[in-house]
Amino acid sequence: xxxxxxxxxxxxxxxxxxxxxxxxxxxxxxxxxxxxxxxxxxxxxxxxxxxxxxxxxxxxxxxxxxxxxxxxxxxxxxxxxxxxxxxxxxxxxxxxxxxxxxxxxxxxxxxxxxxxxxxxxxxxxxxxxxxxxxxxxxxxxxxxxxxxxxxxxxxxxxxxxxxxxxxxxxxxxxxxxxxxxxxxxxxxxxxxxxxxxxxxxxxxxxxxxxxxxxxxxxxxxxxxxxxxxxxxxxxxxxxxxxxxxxxxxxxxxxxxxxxxxxxxxxxxxxxxxxxxxxxxxxxxxxxxxxxxxxxxxxxxxxxxxxxxxxxxxxxxxxxxxxxxxxxxxxxxxxxxxxxxxxxxxxxxxxxxxxxxxxxxxxxxxxxxx
Numbered sequence: 001x002x003x004x005x006x007x008x009x010x011x012x013x014x015x016x017x018x019x020x021x022x023x024x025x026x027x028x029x030x031x032x033x034x035x036x037x038x039x040x041x042x043x044x045x046x047x048x049x050x051x052x053x054x055x056x057x058x059x060x061x062x063x064x065x066x067x068x069x070x071x072x073x074x075x076x077x078x079x080x081x082x083x084x085x086x087x088x089x090x091x092x093x094x095x096x097x098x099x100x101x102x103x104x105x106x107x108x109x110x111x112x113x114x115x116x117x118x119x120x121x122x123x124x125x126x127x128x129x130x131x132x133x134x135x136x137x138x139x140x141x142x143x144x145x146x147x148x149x150x151x152x153x154x155x156x157x158x159x160x161x162x163x164x165x166x167x168x169x170x171x172x173x174x175x176x177x178x179x180x181x182x183x184x185x186x187x188x189x190x191x192x193x194x195x196x197x198x199x200x201x202x203x204x205x206x207x208x209x210x211x212x213x214x215x216x217x218x219x220x221x222x223x224x225x226x227x228x229x230x231x232x233x234x235x236x237x238x239x240x241x242x243x244x245x246x247x248x249x250x251x252x253x254x255x256x257x258x259x260x261x262x263x264x265x266x267x268x269x270x271x272x273x274x275x276x277x278x279x280x281x282x283x284x285x286x287x288x289x290x291x292x293x294x295x296x297x298x299x300x301x302x303x304x305x306x307x308x309x310x311x312x313x314x315x316x317x318x319x320x321x322x323x324x325x326x327x328x329x330x331x332x333x334x335x336x337x338x339x340x341x342x343x344x345x346x347x348x349x350x351x352x353x354x355x356x357x358x359x360x361x362x363x364x365x366x367x368x369x
Contacts, residue, residue, distance in 0.1 A: 001025065003348060004176045004188040006164045006199065008034040009041035010145065010334045011326045012191035013152035014341025017072070019189075022345050026156050027185070029178065031195070033160040034153060035146035038266070039193050040303050041334065042146055043212050045245050045254060047231045048335035049086045049140035053099035054310075056106040057359060061339050063107075064355075068338035069143065076151040079144070084246055085230035086140030087119070089126065092133045096235040100135045112136045125223050126232070127288050134232075142231050142245055145334060152341075164192075167199055169320030187322040187348045194266040194303045196327050203313070204365055205328055208304040209261045209269050211277045214252040215285060216295040223291065224253055233258075239284040252297040255281055258331060259304070266303060273299040304331040307365075314340060314360035316347055324348055325362060 001024045005016045008030035016028045032038050048065065052058045069081045088100045092113075104111040113135055116128040128134070159178075166177040167188055174188040192199050194207045217224050229246040235258075244255035257280065264270070282294040307313060310330040317323035324344045333340070339355070346353035 001186045004185040007191040009039045009193050010337040013149045014337035015189045015344040016156045017152040018341040018345040022349050028156050029159045029162050029164050031163045035149040045142045046145050046334040049137050051100045051104040051109050051111050051137040053096050056103040059107045064339045072151050078147050078151045080148050083141040084226050086137045087134040087230050087232040089134045089234045125291050174322050189324045189344050191326045194305050204308050206306045207264050209264045210302050212256040213281050213299045214254045214297040216252050216293045218291045221291045239280040242284050271301050306330045312360045314357045315362040
């Protein structure tokens, strides 16, 4: 089977990897040169976790990702996944804490609730009010997105700096239009992320600009190292939903806001970062982190491609079972990439999948009548 994969960020790279493992001949197309910083799959680190506050429905899929990441590491010799644990921080009865605990209970996950005093003792970089807690999810950590794309596309026929302008189903295959010429494949995966609207019009997708920043830690403070400082989430603060990482360079930590960014297109997005972008995050660290300064080491912009319900799209194309639509990660999809790529391979090679992807169906966007 010869398969075109359009878009080679997290989902396209993963589909390419898993299809090639099943014996497919894969040709991947990307308008830039992966790994790159134009879409959603960059920024040095991405959180992965298991006690998933977005819904217990996701947990079985998350459990599958960890051995797949380790298999990718073993096959390439690359260091991709670092297990640090993850802290979800907030008031005990807050929605994020309760949702995290619900997912853990439903799937028998080994999490621990730490009171404010215990968090202060274990993780002095965090500032908690007396009525706040942290849920420690030990089956969590961070991934290296650029390295992951490089690993997943190793050995793939990757057409860099190549823009696909259309994908057209036919009875016995799929036509991919590139630079005015047509290439024919047995099947295709559409994983264009922020550029999805150009190739699959009509989907209710929005593209959102997000800012990441690396702020300096106080010189000599080793409490932010990956072996001492888990990745973390804090939702519903005055500065928004904020996430962060341990220090990977010994001098800064990365943090960002989850959602709350401006609506953009990938062609018009403002790539420069201003004080107005950074001030909420600098204010956040003065309230919630100890030992982190307001000094910016660097910053970056990435894009979320959002569905109205902030869940994914993983389905066959309404006009052809030879095309899989695999996109719209809504800002939390990177960690799922290996299993999503494997599901795409299931759908094209097996004609179905044993995984429950009912909540990712295109049909949920169909207009009644």
